Amino acid sequence: MTIIKRIVPVIFLAANIFIAKAQTIVAVESQKNALVLQVTPKKQLNALYFGTKLANQSEYAAIAKQYRYISHTGEANMAYSTAGSIDILEPALAVTHADGNRSLALKYVDHTTTKISDNITLVSINLRDSVYNFDVTLNYQTYIKENVTEQWTVIKHHEKKDVVLNKYASANLYLQSDGYWLNHYHGEWAQEMKPEEEKLSHGIKTLDSKLGTRADLFQPPVFMVSLNKPATEDEGEVLYGNLEWSGNYKIDFEVDPNNNLRLIAGINNHAADYTLKPNTEFVTPKFVYILSDKGKGDASRSLQSWARKYKIADGEGPRLTLLNNWESTFFDFNEPKLAELLKTTKTLGVDLFLLDDGWFGNKYPRNGDKSGLGDWEVTKNKLPNGIAYLTKTAAEAGVKFGIWIEPEMVNPKSELYEKHPDWVVKQPQRPEYYMRNQLVLDLTNPKVQDFVYGIVDDLFTKNPTLAYIKWDCNSVIFNANSATIAHQGNFYTDYVFGLYKVLERIRAKYPKVPLMLCSGGGGRVDYGALKYFTEFWDSDNTDPLERVFIQWEYSYFYPALTSSNHVTDWGKQPIKFRTDVAMMGKLGFDIVVAKLKPEELTYAQGAVSLYKEYSEAIWHGDQYRLQDPWKNDVASVMYVDPNQSKAIMFNYLVSNRYRSGTIRPITLKGLLDDKMYTIKEVNMMPGQRSSIPGGTYSGKFLMTVGINPAVGAGDRASVIVSIEEK
Numbered sequence: 050m051t052i053i054k055r056i057v058p059v060i061f062l063a064a065n066i067f068i069a070k071a072q073t074i075v076a077v078e079s080q081k082n083a084l085v086l087q088v089t090p091k092k093q094l095n096a097l098y099f100g101t102k103l104a105n106q107s108e109y110a111a112i113a114k115q116y117r118y119i120s121h122t123g124e125a126n127m128a129y130s131t132a133g134s135i136d137i138l139e140p141a142l143a144v145t146h147a148d149g150n151r152s153l154a155l156k157y158v159d160h161t162t163t164k165i166s167d168n169i170t171l172v173s174i175n176l177r178d179s180v181y182n183f184d185v186t187l188n189y190q191t192y193i194k195e196n197v198t199e200q201w202t203v204i205k206h207h208e209k210k211d212v213v214l215n216k217y218a219s220a221n222l223y224l225q226s227d228g229y230w231l232n233h234y235h236g237e238w239a240q241e242m243k244p245e246e247e248k249l250s251h252g253i254k255t256l257d258s259k260l261g262t263r264a265d266l267f268q269p270p271v272f273m274v275s276l277n278k279p280a281t282e283d284e285g286e287v288l289y290g291n292l293e294w295s296g297n298y299k300i301d302f303e304v305d306p307n308n309n310l311r312l313i314a315g316i317n318n319h320a321a322d323y324t325l326k327p328n329t330e331f332v333t334p335k336f337v338y339i340l341s342d343k344g345k346g347d348a349s350r351s352l353q354s355w356a357r358k359y360k361i362a363d364g365e366g367p368r369l370t371l372l373n374n375w376e377s378t379f380f381d382f383n384e385p386k387l388a389e390l391l392k393t394t395k396t397l398g399v400d401l402f403l404l405d406d407g408w409f410g411n412k413y414p415r416n417g418d419k420s421g422l423g424d425w426e427v428t429k430n431k432l433p434n435g436i437a438y439l440t441k442t443a444a445e446a447g448v449k450f451g452i453w454i455e456p457e458m459v460n461p462k463s464e465l466y467e468k469h470p471d472w473v474v475k476q477p478q479r480p481e482y483y484m485r486n487q488l489v490l491d492l493t494n495p496k497v498q499d500f501v502y503g504i505v506d507d508l509f510t511k512n513p514t515l516a517y518i519k520w521d522c523n524s525v526i527f528n529a530n531s532a533t534i535a536h537q538g539n540f541y542t543d544y545v546f547g548l549y550k551v552l553e554r555i556r557a558k559y560p561k562v563p564l565m566l567c568s569g570g571g572g573r574v575d576y577g578a579l580k581y582f583t584e585f586w587d588s589d590n591t592d593p594l595e596r597v598f599i600q601w602e603y604s605y606f607y608p609a610l611t612s613s614n615h616v617t618d619w620g621k622q623p624i625k626f627r628t629d630v631a632m633m634g635k636l637g638f639d640i641v642v643a644k645l646k647p648e649e650l651t652y653a654q655g656a657v658s659l660y661k662e663y664s665e666a667i668w669h670g671d672q673y674r675l676q677d678p679w680k681n682d683v684a685s686v687m688y689v690d691p692n693q694s695k696a697i698m699f700n701y702l703v704s705n706r707y708r709s710g711t712i713r714p715i716t717l718k719g720l721l722d723d724k725m726y727t728i729k730e731v732n733m734m735p736g737q738r739s740s741i742p743g744g745t746y747s748g749k750f751l752m753t754v755g756i757n758p759a760v761g762a763g764d765r766a767s768v769i770v771s772i773e774e775k
């Protein structure tokens with residue numbers, strides 16, 4: 050075995066730089082963790098360590114001696130591995146230079162540390178190839194209090210002609226532990242977020258998508274890796290990751306010959322060799338990650354709090370409750386019908402009415418999903434007085450008005466398709482292939498970007514009181530090809546850049562308006578998109594029993610205020626169960642209110658006002674997953690407001706076996722030991738009596754002994770408990 054000599058004496062230079070005679074250590078630190086990099090005497094940047102930070106920074110240099118990074122074939126711990134030189138495991142970056150050469154060996158040049166705010170530090174490390182005029186900057190932006198890091202890479206070259214990026218990942222992490230347990234997700238339409246956990250074996254496990262637009266349909270770009278042993282809700286070391294990218298992605302987990310884990314996350318290079326002009330920068334998407342040594346719950350709360358504060362559009366703001374008409378009317382509506390629904394929106398007590406699909410198209414009216422998509426003119430014989438009349442009627446009814454669009458798509462049966470066949474993603478020599486009878490517009494084309502932006506801008510210009518947009522996206526990309534771009538390898542990547550350009554323009558002009566990210570369910574949820582959207586549509590599956598599981602899994606990564614949960618007629622459960630489940634997020638309804646029985650309506654109205662009373666805890670508080678539906682008869686989730694004075698606990702029966710229910714108390718979390726809290730069952734049906742042992746208890750009691758929500762069959766299948774400081 051080769052042994053590299055390291056010289057330990059260290060001279061302190063700055064907060065995160067140490068020089069040990071020709072050997073620089075760069076430590077990217079948060080409140081709890083340190084990601085430690087080292088520049089070798091040959092100027093190679095290596096990853097030494099990612100874990101709990103040390104009290105004595107000068108000891109970072111000594112880490113290198115404790116682990117094995119070297120194998121028979123060389124060093125495996127490059128901080129950003131490159132193909133074609135001395136690294137022969139999976140690369141983060143692979144290129145073909147202007148002269149056809151495919152090698153890259155990056156050397157450390159220098160680095161800077163910028164204090165962006167009291168809580169945010171950016172470390173940028175410049176690397177340069179020793180032969181070619183090729184530069185890379187690695188960026189690590191750390192949110193100190195939340196222990197969250199966003200990592201991305203800037204690639205540029207000054208070669209005489211174009212360079213092709215064959216692989217261009219955002220980040221490369223290197224972890225050492227006694228084993229790695231990967232928790233990842235798979236699914237299909239209406240079956241989103243099914244978890245699977247497995248111990249990683251040697252070789253590569255890849256999570257990826259090649260679907261183009263609604264890239265998460267089969268596999269979302271979120272994961273957890275537990276180190277040393279599978280982490281639980283409250284114990285163990287776990288890393289969460291999410292690529293902030295709304296298109297094809299690839300995350301490789303390679304357990305190397307030294308049992309270390311090389312993790313590479315970035316845009317999927319499948320059919321995406323990217324041609325980069327000289328003197329232009331390619332900025333990769335950010336890869337966000339958090340490492341916790343206190344289990345999945347702690348990691349999740351930190352990520353949620355980071356996301357609310359720094360990423361999600363209006364993440365710290367309020368959300369609108371709403372009534373949607375999709376499942377109550379589908380395409381079959383007209384002005385009188387909508388006027389009735391607008392009145393019932395007010396009766397229910399929600400803030401907004403959301404008009405869904407089917408309001409546009411004249412030559413080819415959108416009376417079904419086979420025509421009209423792309424023709425964003427209101428259907429005259431359906432809505433003769435236009436959207437302006439509806440927003441006015443909504444205002445008269447005392448509610449806000451929102452609208453559905455699917456601006457990236459086109460039905461072949463549309464005027465748009467007839468006028469601009471070259472705006473459509475298709476292979477000119479091959480037959481068209483459709484998902485939901487539609488095709489995708491080519492957002493790499495600036496004219497299409499203008500068109501898509503124009504749809505939104507036109508709606509707001511003509512209807513200034515429009516208060517909400519649901520942005521749908523129902524097709525993946527088949528026959529990937531653009532009629533206008535020079536290099537088809539750039540297509541998948543430039544599509545997403547095109548989408549972001551449009552969203553940037555929309556947000557520049559309409560910074561506050563709530564936008565729901567919908568993709569026929571959760572087909573496109575990631576922190577790249579949530580920068581522009583206030584919320585997302587988890588799944589078209591609104592069966593409340595299924596939703597307990599789907600929302601549970603999303604909640605590891607995304608805060609409740611982003612999770613659009615609508616009460617519909619899916620499932621067999623009564624209105625109480627359906628509404629209780631939808632309240633664990635952003636509450637909406639998609640039912641015919643007029644068909645509710647009087648007691649159901651009274652219950653629903655009460656639920657809306659209770660929801661508003663507890664929205665501070667649900668939207669902006671800390672979430673505690675108390676009891677796992679996959680392992681218990683009863684699922685239990687709790688939200689605690691930022692002052693730890695008001696909390697709400699949701700409990701659901703998820704098994705129909707004989708005598709299923711809560712036979713023991715469930716211990717609460719996130720309260721203060723010494724505070725006294727009053728416990729009460731809330732959100733009951735009219736006439737329903739509580740069966741829980743309500744009263745006043747100390748936080749210590751509630752978090753040690755707990756309380757029994759008395760969940761069982763029948764009207765005890767769903768129980769909400771309020772916890773309020775006395």
Ligand code: DGJ
Binds near residue numbers: 406453521523567588
């Ligand atoms: C798919 C969405 O998920 C639904 O909520 C609805 O908006 C339909 N599209 C409309 O076509």
